[in-house]
Amino acid sequence: MRPRLKRGAIVLPLNDSPIEGSRIFIGCNGSGVECEAIGIRLIVGSFDGKKSAQEIAESLSIDSYIVCEVIQQLLRAGLIDHEITQIIAPGRFKEQDQSADAGYIQLQSKITPELSATTWIAGVNDGGVEVLTNRRLALIEISGENRIATQLYGILLASGVTQTKMASASRRDRARIGNQDMCAGLLASNDVGSNFQHTLEEKSRELALFPNKDKSASDDIPEMFLKIFIGNGHEALIAQSMSEDEIHLIVAAPDGPSIEVGPLVIPGKSACSRCVTLARGDQHPRAREIDIYRSTHTELEIPVTIAHFVAAQIATEILRFIDTKKSVLISTRVRTNYLDVCNPQHIRFARHPLCGCSWR
Ligand SMILES: [Zn+2]
Structure with a gap:
């Protein structure tokens, strides 16, 4: 040792x-x-x-x-x-001496800040390199059209989740980048008017922590698949994820000056989106009407600070789940008030007895 x-x-x-x-x-x-x-x-x-x-x-x-x-x-x-996990720059081989390789030196300097978190995960003894490189084996698909969805895409790629994708239908109503997308984030004013999906795919190469060897090379075979649904209009996709046993994270549309993240749903094992709706209905007589109103009206775009804050909050929990299989968002929603972000509120949900998901 x-x-x-x-x-x-x-x-x-x-x-x-x-x-x-x-x-x-x-x-x-x-x-x-x-x-x-x-x-x-x-x-x-x-x-x-x-x-x-x-x-x-x-x-x-x-x-x-x-x-x-x-x-x-x-x-x-x-x-x-005390252990050493070798970092291999893309396109190189394990046996190669990489010490003077520019690609390797650049990669090493890019990953160092990430290691100051992963090295402290319980049980890690190789400086966090293996945990970090294993993020390449997670496949994340984001559905959503607001600033949080866009920022989250960039943050996950830059944190080593190389296989982060935007669901192809996620920007049905906002296929082109608009002025509302400007939020000191990964889209700039010269992107306005461009196709959202193509622009993000182009940027993914410069954003990714681990550069992709080349476009034709196949991705690593994913060991974890997780979908993220942000905002309204994903009911059918959420139901499909439930029936196909896919782990997914729900992020609600904004509600006045607040937004709720969660739950992270492990189908059949933790509270699902319907459990939350039923529990809310039990607690607040008007919750159902409010939910229906919200889901049928245009969502408001998120303020700049909240978009960055909530995107980072979601990304951190997704990374924690990839790295450790744990998350505080399982059966829990975290509500952030736009005017008081340092005091997020945690709301726990049990699986609802009337929700079909508890009978599996
Ligand atoms: Zn349920």
């Missing part, structure tokens, strides 16, 4: 130790451990992923038992990585 400190962990000398420099704090604000040993700063300073415990002990003339103890303590605290 060749240990290295996790990205973002800091080492602080503690002055209250009986022997100068024999106690340190390792971790980050909020979580971390204190380690005590003679020469601890030198030991931890040698955790660069290149040397084994034995080699560190020999180079510092310290008992290897002490070095192993420190490694075990940091392993338990989830503060070190």
